[in-house]
Amino acid sequence: MEYNFSELEQKWQGKWNESKAYKVSNTSDKPKYYVLDMFPYPSGAGLHVGHPLGYIASDIFSRYKRLKGFNVLHPMGYDAFGLPAEQYAIEHGVHPAVSTEQNIANFRKQLDKIGFCYDWDREVLTCDPKYYKWTQWIFLQLFNSYFNPITQKATPITELVKAFETEGSTQIDGLRATVKSFSAEEWKAFTEKEQQDILMEFRLAFCGYGEVNWCEALGTVLANDEVVNGVSERGGHPVEKKRLRQWYLRITDYADRLLNDLQKLEWSDAMKEMQTNWIGKSTGAEIDFKVKTVDRQPLTDNEANVGSDLQLKVYTTRPDTIFGVDFMVVSPEHELVAGITSAAQQKTVEEYITYVKSRSERERQAEKKITGAFTGAYAINPFDGREIPIWISEYVLAGYGTGAIMAVPCGDERDFKFANHFNIPITNILGDAFNGTEPNATKDAKLTNSGFLNGVVLRDAIQIVVDKLEEMGIGKRKINYRMRDAAFSRQRYWGEPFPIVWKNGIAYPLSESELPLELPKVESYSPGPDGEGPLANIPEWFNRPPSPLNGDLGGKLETNTMPGYAGSSWYFLRYMDNNNDTEFASRQATDYWNQVDLYIGGTEHAVGHLLYSRLWTKVLYDLGHLGFDEPFKKLLNQGMITGSSRFVYRADFIHISRNIIADIYISHGHYSKMIHMGTLEALEYLHQVNPELKFGVSVLNEYSKISLNSIHVDVNIVDGLELDINKFKEWRNNEYSASFLILEDGKYICGVETEKMSKSKFNTVNPDDLVTKFGADTFRMYEMFLGPIEQSKPWDTKGIEGVHRFLKKLWRLFYDEQKGKVWNEAEPTADELKILHRTIKKIEDDTERFSFNTAVSAFMVCVNDLADIKCHKRAILEPILILLTPYAPHIAEELWHSLGNETFIIDAAFPQFEAKYVVESSKEYPVSINGKVRTNLNLPLDMAQAEVEAAVTSNETVQKWLEGKAPKKIIFVKGRMINVVI
């Protein structure tokens, strides 16, 4: 009988399914264990071999835990809202709901083939109104709550209103720069709009303004990864920052709790560190500097800080260096800039701001080139009255701190370079610690040139300065967070609608009974007016007439939709009770399943999803809807399976008018040469290699710029490195059909890079073919065998044969091709029991520490050993099948039943390791001379040090190396090694 994997895998998948072998109950005598995979987005490309890596690991662990006697929750579902489906709809006219459904069906088919033990009755879908009803409900919880600064907890906003009505603003005074103090009487006298505007400053889900990537030519907002080098990835159109009304989650209020509670989690230090850095807590001071303007332009009414008492507020972590401040740097979009710029600097400043507007935040931070402009105004040092020039530069971002920094070039790398570049004189406040050629960030030097601080150690000066500033009323201690509030709206169609009605500029929440607010069916996905989303094109949807149902509240529905992470911030709760119509999940269910015990997913979610889920859990906990305040107790980060990407290179010539002449694609060889060329040189080069290139000379001149962009192409339209030009022109709905390709030797050669396997990088490998050819068990074990789960590794199909051979070899321990069944009931020998128990120990240990690759090789060693000694004994083989079940469930199930068992193998008990079978009495010791192994010596394990030394020194090889001398020292580590020092 042969190992017919495709037949037996199908058979058992069918039987498991029919008998609901993986159905999980919310009540059980067994201890619970919750294993969760990160929520997949069902992309049109289907599964690639990178996806199942984590799923196989979680499946192995779930099955292992079940064998160990746990009630294991192991669910799966889909993060089904998202940009790609909408983009697909724009390109192909297929409604996202339709394409998403197809994609999910496809995903499911692929997942099923791999033989996972998911309880599919618990499947959830974020785009299902039955699900997003509760996403909207949680949003309303956020909208209707604020972070109480006294209790440090989410609290219904009605409590804040009560506080305002009785004591005025005392509870929140000083928390928001935009909210001035008021009394209870004043509060009551405010108009509804005034009151609501104040409350909006405290709601955990709130509306504000934020900058987006606006592409005028496409009339839409672009995601960051749709913007490359300041132009849109598609078509190469210019992209600018645009200010739009946006929803946010006030995650900054939770910064401290999110930071402190990291201690409670069994996450890797790297992951905790990333979140810690993302939150970016720092302590320092906010300092107000008086500003002296020189001949500034007349101001218009709505410009900020009009009047004589202009002030610049900076945030610094080093107030001790205040005498070393040689210039100020303000973000170019800072509200003060327009008001302080001198007439002489007006043009320079405006030009610089235009330049900065075209730059993404990422580019601004990554830029090595030092740029900036002097505003012509000065800040006054409050201690010595020095006039400090105020500059603007792109490296200071508006959103962080106060959007302005005090620059101390003798103590800070970036400030030092800036000062040198613009010839700003540097004050040395560090004495000998500053040598004039490189800055020194020390806190341990004694201050010089620092007025009343001279001679004080910098570290100690921090307190002195802050005390003095507070005394003078021009500064205060301040804890700052790098983290910003989370943008929570998208100008898109395919997302959860906000249950919010706007009337007279006030946002009113819908009532719970009106949920779910369903997404309307639309014909077109084009953007609405003024950068609004597609929903703004459907007045029959967004116009809400007053009716008793909505409390006679007419108005206009919010036309933004929620972002991808809305649905994925709480999905792990829905699995616990996914059919509940009256609650997001019953308290009984969430209390039983509690935290996710093991969460498996990639590090790419380190600061996005994982932080948002923690926030949502904390808010639901604060409001009494949950009994735990951290969602994921243990986190296992699977490494990426990297793919091999292919690139084409687009040369954009940007005319001075900012029109772009694009659609020229150059082969890799040209690209590597042109990357070092100037614009005209590059153009000349192109004409030289391809005289057919018509455009150019007349349009371009010395003011034109060239920009070279690399663009991912589908690995499937590239053979090796050569692009299939016909397929390329048809690719993406003929998007590149009119492109002009500049070849080398008649071929278009693509660039290569190893990177994350991802649909957007078009470098994916599909698992289906592998499962068909080798079977699910082989595929599962091979994915695990590739390497440590936490490391990223390149995909290579070649080695899969080896794992397949191993399973065939295992099969042959049970069945011979000619003789048929070969297993027997004979008593096992000591050697056989040693192999078995050594394997039990190794598999148990390796599985517990998620070292699945070494577990697979332990199985191989075990089967090799048993085959060598021709062991076909049931007493040995049967327990091995149980060990193997988590890894290769189908073959284990088949052979288990062959042995005559009637129940599913997943309901068996994990074999018990017994140490007595593996004890050794002696050890083949390596004997080193000065750390280099020279010989081996077999000695009893219980031999004493003196006897060992005697045995070692009398050894022939050792004596040869000793050359008659006595050893200086003999190091003996029992059970490990012997080292003779000469």
Next chain:
RNA sequence: GCCCAGAUGGCGGAAUUGGUAGACGCAGCAGACUCAAAAUCUGCCGUUCGCAAGGAUGUGCAGGUUCGAUUCCUGUUCUGGGCACCA
């Protein structure tokens, strides 16, 4: 630029706490079985010197600590992930 991780044979990787570097698998080479192929089995397989015995060298690079370092420390290079609208 900032944050995080990684680097070991031709390739994926192993070495769990500082103790025999290269387990297991792929590829390769040689052989057995076969009319042949597939399948299976046996042996070899870091580099280098040597007929051999044996020696030298070797875990990105440069140092350091140690009887002993892939493992710990300092510096450095390269690669991958993230950087707030991909999910």
